[in-house]
Amino acid sequence: MKRTVLIALALLPVSLATASDDPIAQRQDLMSETREALKPLIGISRGQADFDAETVSASLAVFANTAEKAPALFPEGSETGGDTEAKATIWSDRDGFDQRFQDFAEAVAAAQAANIASAEELGPKLQDVLGTCKGCHDNYRVEKE
Numbered sequence: 001m002k003r004t005v006l007i008a009l010a011l012l013p014v015s016l017a018t019a020s021d022d023p024i025a026q027r028q029d030l031m032s033e034t035r036e037a038l039k040p041l042i043g044i045s046r047g048q049a050d051f052d053a054e055t056v057s058a059s060l061a062v063f064a065n066t067a068e069k070a071p072a073l074f075p076e077g078s079e080t081g082g083d084t085e086a087k088a089t090i091w092s093d094r095d096g097f098d099q100r101f102q103d104f105a106e107a108v109a110a111a112q113a114a115n116i117a118s119a120e121e122l123g124p125k126l127q128d129v130l131g132t133c134k135g136c137h138d139n140y141r142v143e144k145e
């Protein structure tokens with residue numbers, strides 16, 4: 001499980017470099033990293049991997065980075081192109097969208113502040129975070145396949 005995180009972190013500079021200054025590619029890369037960081041946490045919470053505090057804090061740090069950087073990667077003019085799954089509602093309801101990022105940031109901050117020390121403690125905090133992923137995707141991301 002630890003290895004997954006290390007690989008994800010090792011890939012980070014590469015993906016950022018290839019994303020250049022295209023906000024669509026950048027936000028998709030950021031979201032992909034977020035999904036990769038999520039995987040070890042799912043494994044731990046399901047008991048498929050041993051609890052590891054470093055893995056948990058590394059993943060939460062990736063989430064916090066996404067919460068901080070992603071809102072700026074949806075500028076006017078990036079509504080279409082680059083295979084984006086962003087819904088037009090992001091730009092017609094910007095306050096609502098920003099609020100979803102705020103909810104996400106708060107759930108991540110709460111998980112970080114909780115000093116999670118076991119899979120049992122991780123479960124509910126992870127559910128809270130995942131609820132905010134879904135809360136945004138349901139409203140602001142096009143469903144594909």
Ligand code: HEC
Pocket residue numbers: 024027028029031032034035038063083084085086087097100101104129130132133134136137140141
């Ligand atoms: C405030 C809104 C918001 C939150 C919170 C959010 N996402 Fe996203 N996510 C999006 C949007 C919008 C897209 C589509 C971006 C695009 O294609 O331009 C996306 C795309 C993705 C993608 C596809 C990336 C790709 O390569 O196209 C993944 C995976 C993803 N999100 C995972 C997550 C996970 C996991 C979380 C929570 C831990 C999360 N997201 C939280 C808005 C959000």
